Amino acid sequence: MMKMTNDKQLATQALAAVLDNALTESEITNLLEIPKKPEMGDLAFPVFSLAKTLRKAPNMIALDIVEKLSQDGFEKIVATGPYVNFFLDKSATMTSVLSAILEQGEDYATVAPNGEKVAIDMSSPNIAKPFSIGHLRSTVIGDALAEIYRKIGYTPVRINHLGDWGKQFGMLIVAYKKYGDEAAIRQHPISELLKLYVRINAEAAEDPTIDESAREWFLKLENGDAEALALWQWFRDESLVEFDRIYQELGVTFDSMNGEAFYNDKMSEIIDILADKQLLTESEGATVVELEGFENPALIKKSDGATLYITRDLAAALYRKRTYDFAKSIYVVGQEQSGHFKQLKAVLDKMGYAWSEDIYHVPFGLVTKAGKKLSTRKGNVILLEPTIQEAVKRAQAQIEAKNPDLPNKAVVAHEVGVGAIKFYDLKNERLNGYDFNLEEMVSFEGETGPYVQYAHARIQSILKKADFKPEAVIGQSFSLSDDESWAIVKLLQAFPDVINRAARLFEPSAIAKYAINLAQAFNKYYAHTRILEESSEKAARLSLAYATGVVLKESLRLLGVEAPEEM
Template sequence: MNDKLLVAKTLAAVLDGALSESEITKLLETPKKSEMGDIAFPAFTLAKSLRKAPNLIASDLAEKISSDAFEKVVATGPYVNFFLDKSNTVATVLTTILKDGAAYGTQPQNGENIAIDMSSPNIAKPFSIGHLRSTVIGDSLAKIYQKIGYNPVKINHLGDWGKQFGMLIVAYKKYGSEAAIRENPIAELLKLYVRINKEAKVDPTIDVAARDWFLKLENGDDEALTLWQWFRDESLVEFDRIYTELGVEFDSMNGEAFYNDKMDEIVDILAEKDLLTESNGATVVELEGFEIPALIKKSDGATLYITRDLAAALYRKRTYKFEKALYVVGNEQSGHFKQLKAVLKKMGYDWADDIFHVPFGLVTKDGKKLSTREGNVILLEPTLKEAVKRAQTQIDAKNPDLANKTAVAHAVGVGAIKFYDLKNERLNGYDFNLEEMVSFEGETGPYVQYAHARIQSILRKADFSPEKADLSALSLLDDESWEIIKLLQAFDATVARAARTFEPSVIAKYSINLAQAFNKYYAHTRILDENDEKNARLALAYATGVVLKESLRLLGVDAPEEM
């Protein structure tokens, strides 16, 4: 039994129904200092119902608990602190990981789909660092949810429709070159887009022309559609190349244009339910608690993002029958998704409660916001190449005779960028610093990868295999071993928390803590020395390697066997 479940079960028995096991489990904490215990229960929650001071409640509970499953149970102020039986916990954790391997912590498939709207770069614009966050957060969440039993459906809702295409068509017709675009598609389209937006700031007729061209596009004008299809096809070639570099795949590439023929149904449903009103020539849905209504159609008849997203939500519910639908989209769109859910609720769709916006903060450079429109971007493809190059340089210096250096450098360089993004809590954002990302020191992906590779080297030297592991003389009761065991035991709870909070950073930080704990142990312990503890030490190293590799996998990062 998981030790937290054991603690919850023990407390529930003495609380006589005041809290359920699941309620207790959610309240359990890990003390900041190991000498204070392994698991702590805060008694504050019971103060109101029991009409007693939390420290007195904690003292009473500690006296009532008598279980051979714990080394001791003590009250420390308002907390009940549990000291686990180390021998039993060490044996259980190591035996389980030796048996399960990479499947450790995996939950049975529950058959439920979880739709994840992610990445969604704009056609005819380069794939920049700004698009990285949605891509790697969404990909990691898919892996995390699969680990706990869901079937993820990864959807790349491409930005392949909208007024920006009207703007791009105006730019191309005004000063574009077909030959230049065919030779270097995305770079040339970006130049056109930046140039036309600068001109539009001083020439209002450009904005009018862009709106006219987009309306032509929506109405099926041959020239507009031909140019749009060309821009789209050229963009997908570059996007596919970058997704291959990142190791990210999708179940659906249906972008905004896919819903062109599905929006009329939305408007019809809204009309049938008498939810549409007119406001200044536009068609809207009034929403309580919102300063502005949901704009369904503009006065010129053009549709908006929300109309398209309503159609997409309904299509996805019908197609995938999702248990949850996640939208991994920047924090600046939070108002949009609140409106989306509110309109769906007014339409009578209770499953709107199963839709979650997973927002994230911005990536900046030298503290400045990045903008494609302003021409201030960090392009992802050359950045990945530079990261791989830097990784290669460090590998050449540390291990010049390493086999498969090119593949390892790719895993380290690309993994470094992904890990750095994911270790930051979603809403915080971060300032882009490639040198810091690819460092083998500090809280980085290469640091965790190197800890894993070091473990594999130890296991190779010992010719260790989990099938032959002998744990009959198991001890490992020293403090440094115990810190690793507690972290290993917490892996499934860590994955569950990452899923519950839509926060891959939980796993990234966990992997850093585990790598640091092992490196501390390695610095003070001669793992390969022949004595009674050798098998146990190797089993501990193996288990740590398994969980480090699986943690990195859940972040979409490879774990090389050698570095």
């Protein structure tokens, strides 16, 4: 794979050569900024950190540095107050960036496999409950992180840690035995089970004996009671049929579907290890691990002997380390579980597992509807399957209006509708929640998935009209003099840095926002430039369009969104 010149590296090396070890190369790189205004240059180095050591005014330090710097590889380097501003050699940079993308295509910014695995605990819906918009965030954030990590050399392992165990199954069994209609459940399993779950929870709020019965049934389930296990298996099997259908709609697959129940026979080993290491103590009849710096201990077993989430998560963490030998283990779970994952890491650390440092909780904010929190227990949910159907229907209506003769309209509408829902979720910084708005999601205008998809399709149309072949221009030099093409080149050059930042911060929104910026930059260029007009710049203009199309498509792919050739 061809290595493209990194201008941050070039600036870092130039600065390191004249700073006499006052800063390390990594310190210099971290200080480099992109100026807010293009006329201030392409990179800026603030010298404030050198003022104390050199005992000089920052603006004088900047002037001294510029005098000593080699200008090789740059159009010019100037001192502006306390900054050293670097202006890139536009022709050299444009040729370097476009050539890399022309040669590598979708492999641009791809790092060779490093042999290390990243386990990603994602999606994890609860059995016997419908797949709602609330489950979407974990699913699409986890799926995007898997592709982002694959892009930088890791092997992702997608794990769907199904919520198929716990007291809620005791609650559901109580509800089924009290009001259940087997025929109705077989006909409409999830909706009927949801009705039972909502009804029993409403009653439990008034009658504490229901909660007690639910605990008793869950304990029976843990102890292998035949009736409890048969009902649980039935609820699980019916749920997976629906989940599989929705995952197919979303285009999401998993390497493991081992849910909480899978670890039922693996918890005794955890308890034995904790006991051997003398970490267990008793508190009000329950078995706990005391943790320094925590308000409460980690509750390992309740007084009735029932296990908890943390017991199963400890077993899961150990199983995953043994099975996958992960370099990182990522849990894409809502931010309300932050305390739980801090306890999980702390207990693993006390158990002597140094790899507890490789566990990362990746929290996210809530999806709301008209500003209100969604709740399955209260029956206030937005179901995902009908939402996808409505999004596809809206996409199809817009396609019919804009391009009625488009071939494969149904396929494209599905790609646009599903992509719109995913992109809207992923463009939000994950810690920020968002209010669900389907009309805004599926719009072809604004900062949306369809807007980015449409920019990509427009580029493919231009390239098709020109019969552009990337192999025909490889090896050429490229030079365009306008500011709009230069803005695109700088964005294309930044793509590898954006991917690394998204991985480092577990933040797919960095890619989504980048895709929006690139689509906007290209649309601005397209509005002011006759790309297909015959001139000495035509090859460079088409190469720029091709490179933009490649990177837009790859950005969307990393987010799990399709890029139709026509729309």
